[in-house]
Amino acid sequence: MESYALLLAATLNAGTVLAIAALGLLVNEKAGIVNLGAEGMMLCAALAGFATVVHTGSDALGFVAGAAAGALLAAVFGLLVIWLNTNQYATGLALSLFGAGFSAFAGTGYVQAKLPERAQFSIPVLGDLPLVGPALFRQHPMVYAAIALALGLVWFLYRSRAGLVLRSVGESPESAHALGYPVRRIRLLAVVAGGALCGLAGAYLAVIYTPLWVEGMVAGRGWIALALTTFATWRPARVLLGAYLFGGVTMLQFHLQGAGVEVASQFLTMLPYVATIVVLALISRNPAWIRVNMPASLGKPFHPGS
Amino acid sequence: MTDITKRSLLQAAALSALAATALVGCGRSEPPAPAPGQAPTAAAPAAPAPAPAPQKLKIAFAYVGPVGDGGWTFAHDNGRKAVEKEFGDKVETSFVENVPESADAERVIRDMAANGNKLIFGTTFGYMEPMLKVAGDHKDVRFEHATGYKTADNLRTYDSRTYEGAYMAGVIAGKMSKTGTLGVVGSIPIPEVVRNINSFTLGAQSVNPKIKTRVVWVGKWFDPPKETEAATSLINGGADVLMQNTDSSAVLQTAEKMGKRAFGWDSDMTAYGPKAHLGSAVINWAPYYTKAVREALDGSWKGGQQAWWGVKEGAIDMVSVAADVPEDTKKRIDEVRAGLKDGSFAIWKGPIRDNTGKEVLAKDQVADDKFLGGVNFYVAGVEGKVPGGEKK
Numbered sequence: 001m002e003s004y005a006l007l008l009a010a011t012l013n014a015g016t017v018l019a020i021a022a023l024g025l026l027v028n029e030k031a032g033i034v035n036l037g038a039e040g041m042m043l044c045a046a047l048a049g050f051a052t053v054v055h056t057g058s059d060a061l062g063f064v065a066g067a068a069a070g071a072l073l074a075a076v077f078g079l080l081v082i083w084l085n086t087n088q089y090a091t092g093l094a095l096s097l098f099g100a101g102f103s104a105f106a107g108t109g110y111v112q113a114k115l116p117e118r119a120q121f122s123i124p125v126l127g128d129l130p131l132v133g134p135a136l137f138r139q140h141p142m143v144y145a146a147i148a149l150a151l152g153l154v155w156f157l158y159r160s161r162a163g164l165v166l167r168s169v170g171e172s173p174e175s176a177h178a179l180g181y182p183v184r185r186i187r188l189l190a191v192v193a194g195g196a197l198c199g200l201a202g203a204y205l206a207v208i209y210t211p212l213w214v215e216g217m218v219a220g221r222g223w224i225a226l227a228l229t230t231f232a233t234w235r236p237a238r239v240l241l242g243a244y245l246f247g248g249v250t251m252l253q254f255h256l257q258g259a260g261v262e263v264a265s266q267f268l269t270m271l272p273y274v275a276t277i278v279v280l281a282l283i284s285r286n287p288a289w290i291r292v293n294m295p296a297s298l299g300k301p302f303h304p305g306s
Numbered sequence: 307m308t309d310i311t312k313r314s315l316l317q318a319a320a321l322s323a324l325a326a327t328a329l330v331g332c333g334r335s336e337p338p339a340p341a342p343g344q345a346p347t348a349a350a351p352a353a354p355a356p357a358p359a360p361q362k363l364k365i366a367f368a369y370v371g372p373v374g375d376g377g378w379t380f381a382h383d384n385g386r387k388a389v390e391k392e393f394g395d396k397v398e399t400s401f402v403e404n405v406p407e408s409a410d411a412e413r414v415i416r417d418m419a420a421n422g423n424k425l426i427f428g429t430t431f432g433y434m435e436p437m438l439k440v441a442g443d444h445k446d447v448r449f450e451h452a453t454g455y456k457t458a459d460n461l462r463t464y465d466s467r468t469y470e471g472a473y474m475a476g477v478i479a480g481k482m483s484k485t486g487t488l489g490v491v492g493s494i495p496i497p498e499v500v501r502n503i504n505s506f507t508l509g510a511q512s513v514n515p516k517i518k519t520r521v522v523w524v525g526k527w528f529d530p531p532k533e534t535e536a537a538t539s540l541i542n543g544g545a546d547v548l549m550q551n552t553d554s555s556a557v558l559q560t561a562e563k564m565g566k567r568a569f570g571w572d573s574d575m576t577a578y579g580p581k582a583h584l585g586s587a588v589i590n591w592a593p594y595y596t597k598a599v600r601e602a603l604d605g606s607w608k609g610g611q612q613a614w615w616g617v618k619e620g621a622i623d624m625v626s627v628a629a630d631v632p633e634d635t636k637k638r639i640d641e642v643r644a645g646l647k648d649g650s651f652a653i654w655k656g657p658i659r660d661n662t663g664k665e666v667l668a669k670d671q672v673a674d675d676k677f678l679g680g681v682n683f684y685v686a687g688v689e690g691k692v693p694g695g696e697k698k
Binding site for chain 2: 003006007010014017104108111112114205209210211212214215216217218219221250251254255257258259262264266269
């Protein structure tokens with residue numbers, strides 16, 4: 001029983017990085033922009049966050065720096081794809097390659113650096129409960145923030161006017177434009193917000209989850225987050241569950257290995273992507289599903305007045 | 307859009323700028339440029355042309371990870387620095403980091419040979435075939451391959467007996483574990499890694515016969531977040547002393563965070579987890595690297611050889627043992643070290659059984675290198691099965 005509580009705790013923690021990044025990507029995909037640069041943004045943000053904590057000793061500042069780094073890179077990407085109408089996929093790939101190279105190059109001075117000790121976080125009273133305490137109430141605040149973020153996004157996208165406008169820009173930019181909404185500016189805002197969240201996820205990874213900086217440390221989590229938005233058919237609550245699922249699969253595999261059950265790790269590494277392809281195949285076969293979930297103008301450039 | 311417009315030109319410029327920046331800083335070469343302040347200024351009088359310096363031996367190193375990994379590649383780079391220090395201006399060394407174990411490796415190593423390097427070190431198992439190929443095309447270049455098993459007239463292999471360090475770590479772990487369960491984060495189930503897990507367990511059983519070892523495989527040499535997750539899982543499963551055969555300090559840092567104990571691997575990792583750190587099983591490549599360079603310089607270098615160095619040659623040691631490790635355990639480590647040095651002690655000496663109960667070494671039988679090179683079973687005390695791994 002005890003070990004299952006700990007497994008659940010580890011799963012929630014492992015899913016947090018994926019959840020925050022994927023929710024960010026969800027925001028810009030809802031506005032009709034695919035940003036394949038997630039991995040690069042997360043790497044640069046991981047470095048920015050880590051370096052900031054090394055110099056200031058403040059985790060909060062590290063998160064801010066990570067979010068800012070992600071937002072900045074996303075803004076460059078946004079200007080390229082929204083105003084210069086470059087191909088979204090190629091530009092996103094370039095951003096991922098750039099982010100990987102640049103973070104490696106700029107981070108050489110930080111590879112041996114150490115972060116200060118931190119106390120174990122625990123919610124008073126609740127954290128002391130047997131079983132439930134260690135499983136649910138002794139996590140880093142960011143774990144709860146990810147859940148709040150998903151719920152907040154559900155409200156924003158489906159219950160608020162601004163969310164409706166954002167979705168309309170992703171569904172039919174021409175109509176939104178005809179109604180007088182600044183489509184390109186809204187898309188840029190969505191892209192920057194997505195970048196900031198990817199950045200926050202990257203900073204959490206390097207500051208809290210694995211408190212060190214080494215080049216390439218995001219190790220594919222940006223791509224998993226991208227796969228996750230599709231897998232979850234662009235629904236925030238499903239993204240959150242999917243993140244725990246993908247995070248949990250890894251933890252479960254280690255747990256099973258420790259218990260003597262053999263599962264090929266390569267097979268599990270492949271799972272998120274296979275699941276995504278399956279979902280894509282499913283929704284492309286069923287027109288009703290696509291209409292409900294996939295932003296209709298996803299990945300398509302928009303020229304006002306054309 | 308077929309005609310060239312201002313927009314498409316802008317696009318091309320922006321994308322190529324991104325790509326160019328991403329490529330900056332991929333390769334580096336030592337010695338560095340002179341420090342600012344020593345740079346010759348335009349006003350300085352032109353010096354007369356110096357006499358041609360004697361030909362320097364150009365040496366190149368291909369690394370699988372970043373020099374800053376604090377582990378495997380870091381240890382190799384310390385070996386390279388030792389060469390610089392030992393031979394000074396007789397040699398000129400350079401290195402390329404993060405060379406993947408793929409077709410890229412061949413390209414990088416071929417470049418090194420084409421650029422006038424006469425001695426090339428490849429520092430990971432996966433460079434075996436690329437090095438063999440390039441060695442065939444560049445007969446005038448000497449190649450040194452770490453941890454491989456294929457040689458040629460101008461290619462030889464070298465390796466370190468990391469399992470000796472694992473055994474010494476095991477002696478400490480067996481003494482310090484309160485739960486009686488040890489955990490190992492394994493990378494890829496090749497004989498080298500399985501041998502380390504077994505040697506760690508044998509060391510622990512030498513002080514506590516009841517010790518059990520649990521293994522979790524991450525399937526990579528280097529993935530710090532995954533190493534963290536694996537270590538967390540082992541600790542959650544009851545292990546209170548961890549070892550790893552991966553290349554980062556993540557396992558030690560996880561133990562530090564969760565109040566358990568762990569070891570440094572390949573390099574001294576004390577700084578990454580001062581409270582958790584029990585000791586570091588380090589590899590010192592300097593003795594071999596200086597020997598290889600000396601032979602290349604004086605013309606006695608020969609291909610086709612296979613070196614496998616350990617405590618005896620000064621290539622492996624257990625350093626920075628924690629203050630709270632009892633004196634008698636420290637003394638035992640000293641005995642093991644001395645015994646390995648003079649050959650009076652063997653780690654792999656029967657009777658040894660695998661974890662299915664089959665006897666793999668009979669009483670007083672000592673394993674030879676061929677046996678050690680093909681270890682694909684767990685010794686008694688290690689839980690689970692070796693994943694249907696590769697065989698050397």
